Amino acid sequence: xxxxxQSPSNKVTEKGKDVELRCDPISGHTALYWYRQSLGQGLExxxxxQGNSAPDKSGLPxxxxxxxxxxxxxxxxxxxxxxxxxxxVYLCASSLGHEREQYFGPGTxxxxx
Amino acid sequence: GQQVMQIPQYQHVQEGEDFTTYCNSxxxxxxxxxxxxxxxxxxxxxxxxxxxxxxxKQKRLTFQFGEAKKNxxxxxxxxxxxxxxxxxxxxxxxxxxxxxxxxxRLTIIP
Numbered sequence: 001x002x003x004x005x006q007s008p009s010n011k012v013t014e015k016g017k018d019v020e021l022r023c024d025p026i027s028g029h030t031a032l033y034w035y036r037q038s039l040g041q042g043l044e045x046x047x048x049x050q051g052n053s054a055p056d057k058s059g060l061p062x063x064x065x066x067x068x069x070x071x072x073x074x075x076x077x078x079x080x081x082x083x084x085x086x087x088x089v090y091l092c093a094s095s096l097g098h099e100r101e102q103y104f105g106p107g108t109x110x111x112x113x
Numbered sequence: 114g115q116q117v118m119q120i121p122q123y124q125h126v127q128e129g130e131d132f133t134t135y136c137n138s139x140x141x142x143x144x145x146x147x148x149x150x151x152x153x154x155x156x157x158x159x160x161x162x163x164x165x166x167x168x169x170k171q172k173r174l175t176f177q178f179g180e181a182k183k184n185x186x187x188x189x190x191x192x193x194x195x196x197x198x199x200x201x202x203x204x205x206x207x208x209x210x211x212x213x214x215x216x217x218r219l220t221i222i223p
Binding site: 033035040042043045048056091093098099101102103104105106107 | 144146148154155156157158161201205208210211212213214215216218
């Protein structure tokens with residue numbers, strides 16, 4: 001079946017603009033995660049959804065970052081007033097349950113100029 | 114909070130040599146997962162270990178979970194160029210979120 005998809009694959013934006021990143025998880029996966037990965041670095045946890053609720057938002061770097069999930073499916077990560085340090089690959093993952101293995105999407109490469 | 118460290122950060126090996134990466138947690142884990150990320154790609158799940166002292170094998174890959182459930186290792190026998198990538202461990206404490214390790218980047222010298 002289809003894997004996790006993310007859009008756009010690449011996004012170049014000017015500093016100060018808002019961006020929205022989209023994640024379509026695998027159908028039936030109740031858990032959804034957002035991570036950030038800077039070049040050559042590890043995975044930085046941002047937020048986790050179980051269904052439409054977010055039990056853990058502890059990784060969001062600032063109040064410029066927000067995320068929502070609707071219908072227990074699609075999720076959007078919004079970054080307001082982007083800064084150059086927001087440049088990174090944003091990865092989304094989904095899983096059948098919180099304790100199960102995670103399936104990652106291809107990521108969105110965000111470049112803030 | 115929970116921390117998961119991996120060593121080494123980088124490893125360069127001659128093709129055919131063995132490779133091992135080690136994962137250490139500051140707290141006892143309920144389970145540990147391993148992922149592989151190819152250059153330019155996204156992390157792909159390899160395996161999950163749950164039991165103390167558990168050993169699992171996938172072809173040339175051997176995964177171990179320590180007796181105290183605080184450490185784990187991944188050993189690759191006779192590396193091939195297809196093994197290139199970054200290997201991440203990820204540990205879970207109870208019902209908390211998965212915490213990814215810092216990763217070990219493996220490069221192969223042909």
